[in-house]
Amino acid sequence: MRINDVTLKVGGEAGSGILTVGHMFAKLMQKSGLQVFLTNDYPSLIKGGHNTITVRANPQRIYALTAGIDILIALDKKTVQEHYRELREGGALIYDSGKLKEEDVKLERPDVRKIGVPLSKIATEAGGDIFFNQAAMGAMLALLKMDLAKYDHMIEKAFGRKGADIVAKNKQVVRAGADHVRTNYPDPFGINVNPVQTDARNLLINGNDALCSGAVAAGVHLVAEYPMSPSSSVLHWMAAHAVKYNIVVKHTEDEIAAMNWLCGAGFAGVRCLTATSGGGFSLMNEALGNAGIAEIPCVIINDMRCGPSTGLPTYTEQADLRFALHASQGEFPRIVAMPGDAQEAFWMMVDVFNMADLVQTPAIVLMDKYVAESVTTIPSIKAEQVRIDRGLLQTDAQMAEAANFKRHALTPSGISPRCIPGQKNGIHVCSSYEHDETGYTSEEASMRIAQIDKRERKMRAISPLLYQPAFFGDQSSDLLVVSWGSSKGPVMEALKLLAAKGKSVRYMHIRYACPFAADTISAALKRAKKSLIIEGNSEGQMRNFIREKTGLLIPELYRRYDGRPFEAEEVAAVIEERLLK
């Protein structure tokens, strides 16, 4: 009997309610004191198609999915046939016995327990087909020998505002599903969930929501965005919280407008944010350069998906690193941050807002679909640790005393005091042209060099403590795995799998490409006898960037660019093959 370690997959057409089952199960597991990882796989359409949502629950923190599932809830025939082989020995298939025929659930795996439940019939009897996903939930909870009271409470919370009748019907359907399993499939299932009493509070959150929360904590006041998968949920979340937190959230006419809104808002002095994916980021490029030359702080989230062009809109990739590093013509400083999970997403968002204000330049947060949309439990965030630092933004009192104020003054650090419209004694033009210290257009050669050099110098003001890579695994090992961004999760899980075999390596997770901790990264590579980099693109973009910055070529490269995230077992096998052999 396995306790408190279960992986569920639900599959069906888009719009069939699989998201509700997955998310409510994840919440139930969190409320039961377990750690959770939830991820979804869906094509770019609204109704129909083939969608799955996978949820793993375990007492240990989960960074990514591992292979294999324990329960498959199949809302259609396609889900049965495409996914039943993923079931572990003795796993259960829950399906609608009223809708799927005997041949639909013909399996080549006699060990799989087939749990037929008349889901649609139960739902219709209770008041509508719409409830049938809750019947499946009831069947699963009975299989896992879970008390329904906790789930009842969640139903009340989730559907309470829809009225007592809807709550009652949901509960009724859950019970009917559970009763059907208890009556017809009484044999014990190999896995039980026994809720754990714990004082440790955690958050169940996806990467995009973590970025949003971080931005709100950092004091964002204006969000301008045009919807694009997988970044749209940033717009939705921000819009839903806009009035509560006094944030102006504008769904602009396009991404060009969104980025130009940021230039205006940043110049006017508010912290501002946009989110997009590669296509939208392409449209933002010209205005990104405007923010660079005009020294306007702002933050851009690029939730990467498969490119080029429309690519694979709902699948993950890490192929915009080079693009983010060089986007827009000319040379200007930028911050490029690459959080590897929701916890990092929150804190790095707070940090990049401070960095953008300090350096007076745009910051790009590179996430990808896998981290943006996967929902995980992370340790509770200590809100009192949030610090807001607006750099050399001048107060009204400071400006009241200012004389001969030069917005782009050539200072030793490269950073000039910044005033904003409305303040006295600071009148200047914030210009997309090259300019002199006052902001007036200048095409004079020496001023051009001085302004380029000034902007370049600014990045050195960022404390190196903020942009160091994170190290995990065995710090004494001379075998080094390197990755960045969303590859962190699968590597962290791979380390666990290796540890179970008594094997270990050192792992370096690179969190920032700009500024780049070249010294630390170089030292780690030099110390390693063997090293391997894992990244989600075909060119090995970070590998090449590390070579450019350190002169060191990581010998081993493992790539994936099929739109799917790395799997823990896959990464563990690669580490064993390339480093541990």
Add this chain to the structure above:
Amino acid sequence: MVTLAELAEPKHTVTWCPGCGDFAILVALKQALVKAGREPHQTVVVSGIGCSGKLPHFIKTYGFEGLHGRSLPAASAIKMANHALTVVDVGGDGDGYGIGMGHFIHTCRRNIDFTYIVHNNQIYGLTTGQTSPTSEKGFKTKSTPEGVLEEPVNPMALAISAGATFVARGFSGNLPHLADLMCQGIQHKGFAIIDVLQPCVTFNKLNTYEYFVKKVYKLDESNHDASDKTAALAKAEEWAEKIPIGVLYKVSKPTYEDGTPQLKEGPLVKQSLKRDVGALLAEFE
């Protein structure tokens, strides 16, 4: 009280061609700001790129010289970030009605309280004379040596139908009238568009001062009812023989800011950045 002298920026050399209609726009804008009593440090003049785009450097207010065609999004954001400011956007016909046309239509819909002054010379000047969206059909330019095949854009009709609440046309050959229009636009609560017929003395030999002097007439000297949308659209269609200048359309509607409760506690830029992060994260517990 602000004076014309305070708005002068003597350190910067005005780079427009001698005789350019832009000079009158600059002077009219200064007069309008003085008349409306807007303090220089509480005013932002926003521009795109083009001959019009240089204007912020020639007036002593805060300025934002952004990208070609993208001044309206920047101006909108400046106003939303600090709605205590007076925001005046100056653009050109290529800038606002060509590359920036999408922003123009959507900005008209929004009714954010700022003024948009378009230097409409029916030609691309700074790029040395190519056709513009308002160039007349058959007009020969460097990019259309056989003559323009397209119908010109009608910015006044577009603005009225897209929902702008103050739609006016001025002529840089009539400075007092233009300054008065700009003052009205600045004082109007909502999005005000003023299209200015502004002869390009270097590249446009068709739409000259003489061309316009013969054609323009003042709407306030006719019996035009600017609150009548149908009448306004009819005036917007007048071009061939006579060209009306003045306020074509004016209506009072709630502004975008009025519909944004986030601004009730004052300008965003004055609001605290501190949030109750603990409460914020409770929804994920």
